[in-house]
Amino acid sequence: MAKTARFQSPWWRRLGLLVLLLALGGGLTYLDQRGENDQEPVIGNTVGEPDYYLEDARMTRFDEQGRAYQRLETPRLVHTPSDDIIRTEAPHGYLTDDQQRQWQVTSQTGQLSRSGEQLTLQGDARLVQPEQAWSLETQTLHYDNREAHAWSDTPSVLRQHNQSMRGNRFDAWINEDRMRLTDNVQGRLPQQSEDQGS
Template structure:
């Protein structure tokens, strides 16, 4: 009778030990798989990317010092990105920043010294700066909740937050809008 208890206990201990080892192996596999998912599947030094619409018209160009793509989330991290947004094959907006994330080729999140300038010959010369900007590339909407500063030769405007309808060149400031205008002398 005692032998049966000992054999049963030893068998139970063997099963528990086997399951523990199997769980550790499964955990190790999960950790390895997780780390693999977090590694970039490609890294590009000196990225130059162009996107076209269905009719073959150039709609955007993205250049960056370095781009690292992470497939698990379909995010591309960009160093020193420069973006040209086009309309009718002509550059409409130029945008630069220190860092960026291109998320699923649809949203572009720019951070650090973001500068936006209109590139049409009919546009007034001005620049818009902020610390972060989220651009929906499909809807052509740029948005931030950060402080925004717009400067031209004769004017300066600051605000907290804004939304730009890029295709319509329409800007909506969210709050605390302050402006200063100094007319040019004749």
């Protein structure tokens, strides 16, 4: 009995407890490090980390003859290399057609993709043709520079002076000076007085 009492001394219990805690700590550290290495990138995250951003940015794109065909001003511009998209806040810009007329565009946010050939404007998007005094208002506006084609698949309102037309789809080919409003088209065309008609 005397030997058994010495074997379970407080010193031996403390040493055993210390060895058990060290083994448990080492095991948890191993599992934690292994879990970090086994994590794979999140597939759903298409945005990725930006490689640069600019504040109070002005961007101008030029054609092969050195003529400016697209200008964009924004308080903040961010580029992400994973999808090669430039994202902008409150963009304000100009699209120049073959006749050197400037079509004004604005929205809450914007994206330039495909090396700047595709512009998408979202949130209170507007396209204005100042020379003919007409403007388009829609939620999302797309513009393809190669075809000089602007379009919207969201409800759009086209205004000129005191006339307005509404439809579910809008298309404009700015180099051809041609536009089309389709799907559930409704219009407001105020009547002219007889004096103005003659």
